Amino acid sequence: MLNTLLTKAGAGEKIAMLTCYDATFAKLLALAGVDVLLVGDSLGMVVQGAANTLDVTMQDMIYHTRLVAKGASATVIMSDMPAGSYEHDKTTALTNAQTLIAAGAHIVKIEGGGDMVETARYLVENGVPVCAHLGFTPQSVEKLGGYKIQGKTEESAQIMLADAQAMVQAGVDMVLFEMVPAAVAAHITQHIGVPTIGIGAGAGCSGQVMVLQDLLGIYTGTADKAPQDYKAPRFAQNFLQQAGSVQQAVVDYVQAVKAGSFPEDRHSY
Structure with a gap:
């Protein structure tokens, strides 16, 4: 199944990815053409x-992976x-990765580059397909000092390129870039041999991912934050606003990604 996806990407077809956490949405998203x-x-x-x-715990991830697999067993699940x-x-790491694979x-x-390369290599050598997540890495939000764009300087962009190349050499199947200047993500995409997925990383990636709740415009921050005080991330777009239904919003997103019309410059850095 993963090979079919990689073949599509190799042929130049954009990859449409969405987050998903339950069986109902998994079925809806799969029927709408999400890759x-x-x-x-x-x-x-x-x-x-x-x-x-x-x-978030391993038990959380196992539980939600099982739910998604029940709703969309014929769609690639990451x-x-x-x-x-x-x-x-x-x-x-291998034991936990194998548990997620067993869950569906x-x-x-x-997440991470340099110091995670050998972990990625070990997982791949033991039969676990891996996607490397570079740029802004949410699990390191405290270390990074908040939600900040990564790869803005020439030095940091070169480090990111080296990390991506090292991850590819280690055998990863995909690389995801989050909150990276569009020109940097496009350049790296052109210089590594695997598909790239962007979120706030411009249209030059092989595909795009969005958080489902952002696509539907329903996430307004934590419970203690007033909705009017929440500011959606630059890379998010409410596709439901014009679609009229959840199903059509997802279809519109898939079509926009495939056509290269999403993301626009206003969604990128």
């Missing part, structure tokens, strides 16, 4: 109501490895 369902640790924010992703589940020990994931996503 990849990301069981993201973003569920910590949009499902559990937390301020970030740091408290699952995030949550904070603390892979960074400190390769053997533990076809590929797992890990």
